[in-house]
Amino acid sequence: MTEPFTVAIDGPAAAGKGTISKAVAERFGFAHLDTGLLYRAVGAKMLLGVEPIEAAQTLKAEDLQAPDLRSAEVAEAASKVAVIPEVRAALVDFQCAFARRAGGAVLDGRDIGTVICPEAEVKLFVTASPEVRAHRRYLELMAKGADTTEDAVLADVVARDARDRERATAPLRAAADAVFLDTSHMDIDSAVEAAARAIEAKRGERG
Numbered sequence: 001m002t003e004p005f006t007v008a009i010d011g012p013a014a015a016g017k018g019t020i021s022k023a024v025a026e027r028f029g030f031a032h033l034d035t036g037l038l039y040r041a042v043g044a045k046m047l048l049g050v051e052p053i054e055a056a057q058t059l060k061a062e063d064l065q066a067p068d069l070r071s072a073e074v075a076e077a078a079s080k081v082a083v084i085p086e087v088r089a090a091l092v093d094f095q096c097a098f099a100r101r102a103g104g105a106v107l108d109g110r111d112i113g114t115v116i117c118p119e120a121e122v123k124l125f126v127t128a129s130p131e132v133r134a135h136r137r138y139l140e141l142m143a144k145g146a147d148t149t150e151d152a153v154l155a156d157v158v159a160r161d162a163r164d165r166e167r168a169t170a171p172l173r174a175a176a177d178a179v180f181l182d183t184s185h186m187d188i189d190s191a192v193e194a195a196a197r198a199i200e201a202k203r204g205e206r207g
Contacts, residue, residue: 002102002103003102004099004100004101004102004104004105005030005105005121005122005203006100006105006106006107006117006120006121006122007024007030007104007105007106007107007120007121007122007123007124008099008113008117008120008122008123008124008175008178009021009106009107009108009109009112009113009123009124009125009126009195010108010109010110010111010112010113010114010123010124010125010126010172010174010175010178011108011110011124011125011126011127011172012110012128012133012160012161012164013075013133013137013157013160013161014134014136014137014140014157015126015127015128015133015183016126016128016136016188016191017108017124017126018034018036018108019188019191019192020108020124020126020181020188020191020192020195021106021107021108023188023192023195024106024192024195024196024199025105025106027192027196028104028106028196028199029103029104030103030105030106031098031103031104031105031106032105032106032108033095033098033099033105033107033108034108034109035091035095035107035108035109035112035116036078036108036109037064037069038059038064038091038094038095039078039079039081039082039087039091040069040070040074040075040077040078041055041059041063041066041069042055042056042059042078042081042087042091043074043075043076043077043078043079043080043081044063044066044069044074044077045059045063046077046080046081047073047074047077052084052087053084053086053087053090055081055087056081056087056090056091057090059090059091059094072141072146072148072156075160076156076160079160079163079164080163082110082167083163083167083168083169084169085168085169088111088169088170092115092116095107095109095112095116095117096117099112099116099117099120110164110170110172111170111172113125113174113175113178114173114174114175115170121202121203122179122198122202123175123177123178123179124178124179124180124181124195124198125174125175125178125179125180125181126181126183126195127180127183128182128184129184130154130157130158130161132183132184133157134150134153134154134156134157135150137153137156137157138150138153141153179198181194181195181198
């Protein structure tokens with residue numbers, strides 16, 4: 001495939017959208033962009049003292065390789081900068097250009113199917129219960145040696161969900177034509193297969 005083909009994958013934190021996105025991108029030979037990394041990179045720069053809007057406007061590719069972008073502290077900062085309209089605007093053009101690159105692209109985030117790529121050929125909304133997502137995130141943090149409790153992680157997940165859904169600009173919500181994928185009781189292989197079937201169906205419609 002040489003023409004653009006965009007797969008937009010949205011959903012709340014720890015639902016599995018990142019893992020699914022990487023897997024289907026590899027399967028279909030599409031480029032992959034974790035758009036949350038853009039916001040994490042801006043959040044990381046903010047923690048270093050850079051004003052958020054300036055951080056977004058001056059973001060470079062190498063900033064996406066910064067250490068500790070997956071830390072809980074950076075995730076919290078990313079969620080805060082993501083509610084700033086000027087930050088989101090500064091990052092939109094990069095995402096839109098990536099989405100329509102030749103050969104296909106998978107983008108995962110929270111507003112891909114609704115704001116960044118409303119004309120995406122495939123839209124998935126990956127979700128899971130807050131308790132399941134908190135347990136997954138807790139296990140990840142424990143593996144990294146973090147000092148926290150599952151109750152604290154659940155509280156963070158619930159707070160982040162509220163912030164993402166209630167922000168004035170590009171709130172977290174499923175596109176009207178998105179395929180829902182609830183991973184609460186699915187292993188990763190089953191979730192990837194379900195996503196792949198949805199993509200194959202759309203590719204088939206295009207002939």
